[in-house]
Amino acid sequence: MKIKFQYILSFALIASAVSCKKDNFEEPKAALTGRIVYQGEPLNFEYNKVSYELYQPGFGKTGPISSIFTPEGAFSHLLFDGNYKMVVPLGQGPFVWKQTADGKPDSVAISLKGNTSLDIEVMPYFMIRTPAFAYSGGKVSGTCKLEQIVTGANARTVERVTLYISKTRFADSQTNVATANVAGLAIPDLNNVSLNVTVPALVPAQNYVFASIGVKFSGADDMIFSPVVKLTF
């Protein structure tokens, strides 16, 4: 049997005509962005630590969209327009998240229509004020003030303050080349916290490091951080 060219052509035509049905959903277009702030001042966290959940009620599904704040305390999603609720689970974050009467985390209602930017106010246990870093003679020093924000029943004490230095912009407990710690009880004056750490040999060699200060509170997993600073030797 000979296969004729026109058969193939007509077959291909029919196939393309039948199969090219538009079957894609429209992609989400509304961008939801924002930051976690205290009195308008952004909070800094650690990479991959402080998680939150977004719910879109009304579709029969009860599961959340789970995600994690960036080290700069920011979040961003591409979503469909609609009403959402944002929740930070209990025990997450170095801040107090409002709770409902029955002890569940309260939700922030978000009505999304087009691109929306939204800053969420929380009460951190402490704020790191006037962080300053300096490099001299093979050492990095860091100073800051700690200002207590949350008082009363939810107040936490400073368990430890840590100075992290790192080869990359991630300078935290998971990524660092050297750390210096001071226990909270060993700090005489929270208005004058000072740490310094020797820079180890960097492989491969580089003439800069990144530094940040993290504060751990007793009874809270996640630390609060100062913004990461690049120090060039």
Next chain:
Amino acid sequence: MKKFIIAISALFIFGAGCKSDSDYLDIKPTQVLSTELAFSDPAQVLSILADLYNRQYDYPRLTEWVTLGDFNEAFYSQNDQYNNYHGNSTWDFRGYKGPDFEGRPAYFWTPWDYKYIRELNLFMERCAAGTALDEPTKALYIAEARFLRASYYFTLTQYYGGVPLILSSLEFNGGDVTALQFPRKKESEMYDFVIKESEELKVLLPANANTKARATKGAALAMEARAALYAASIAKYGATTPSVSLSGGEVGIPAGMANGYYTTALRAAEEIITGGAGAYSLYKKQPANLSENFAAIFYDKTQNNEVIWADDYALKFKRHGFTQVNQPRFGAEEEEGGRINPSLNLVQSFEKLDNTFEPLATNDINGNFIYYTNQQDIFAGRDARLGGTVIIPGSSFKSRPVDIWAGVQLADGTVISGSERGAQKVLPGKTVPEQVVGFDGPISGIEHSAQTGFYIRKYQDPAIGSGQRGVGSAVWRVRYRFAEVLLNAAEAAFELGQTALAANYMNEVRSRAGLTVPLTAGDINFDRVVHERRVEFAFEGEYFFDLKRFRIAHKIFDGVALSKADLLSNLSKATKRSTQPYGLLPYKFYAPGSPNNGKWIFKVDLSNKVTASDNWQLGNYYSQIEADILTKNPKLVKQPNQ
């Protein structure tokens, strides 16, 4: 010819096709056993029960070596995975700590298996309805299934706190699914259930100390003692972490209930100790070699009166490769071994024979190295359990000495070493190359070598062939043993203020390990209780639950790098930081003419593969309930940090 074939096939078609339709469709499948059939034969029922036994959840388990050495009690010696194991500072809330042995992400702290519970419930119901078994056998099998169910609920409680308590099989009738959704019980109610079941089961199960793989009165009482003790310590020490609790009591137990549970634990443990459940005693068959005696608890299955309940193995039927993957690599029966390398953190916590704690003496007070004639000398005068738990340099396994040394140190401090096991180099003043590093390492980053200077000894099988892939090992996984009953009694007595009694029970366990100077009532404190359990039950899984129930894990793994000075101080303290696994590497001293030539020196070492400092989060105390489970049952409340 063709006609013949057609005729014959026509015959066949008519012959086979002419069956009435109803018969044709009514053929019993030969590979599926119906319920009636399964429960009509005693042997079948027993095999169903055996399957239920097999499905208990153990952590750690011998079939997956990575489950044994977590919490910096060991260094994991596996190429390509160091960053997962030692470069990763946090545990997932479901217990993810690097991949399993095949490289898949592994969640080790998620036993949630209600299919198993359903099948246990179904077994009890069908067994009761069946007619094939005589009444005593039927009652025994049902009691065993009840024991397995209580044991599994106990396991679930250890990981999740309160969970839904389903005690009969549920059927979906096509209507309302909410009738099948149950909320979580309180954590205390879970422990109450386990204690109540144990109390009822102890009279239904046989009091036979020779039965190890099946439920006995001893196993029920041991479970009761452990459950009551766990409940008590969560009540008492849970108060130190108030954020790890739920207002509904699903997680956390009120502190006021502690004493009641401690009393129950002590009573149940003492019922075993006084012989109420059969002739259990500490294993003391080899008084001449206490280390070997300790190791033998786990491989000697004949007349072993210490073991109360075990997950048993038998060659050719149910076996594991624990020895295969952990045996000393040099001269091993297979081209592998040495995965779990116990850390110095653990090794140095074994006491000296005068009941004091001291780091291993590597240097004198002036900082000079101490020279040892034999490698084992540095470990002399210590708790005999050390040699039964860890293969130390200079010791033997399967009558074959291990070859653990990291290099040659010259008089000027220069170290000559090699990058492969047993490497050879020319030493100064010589012309012929000679061996400069042990055939078992340690070489940093080379898998199978003893990278901390130690191999694991516990659970290794001395039988010939146990290290071969084709043979495997039948060493059992001990779930309850008499020493734990004693230490449970000691802990309960201590918490109830009966320190003299606590010292008595603890001394029994300690004297078996060669610590013959008895502790007095005044010596018993919280640190002692925690420490004794850590060294006695190293790599047996107790440590994981102790970390959780004493609420000390977040202090031990606080995310701060462990300095050498920290490592070597405060050895007796229960909350001592242990965020990184250290090693102790032996070096041969080479200085011809010196009296110390050929002797051994030791160096405390942190592998450059260890880059993270472990950080236990409060959310790790109770495993996360996975999102799909929560979605299926909206009545479940989330965990405190979820």
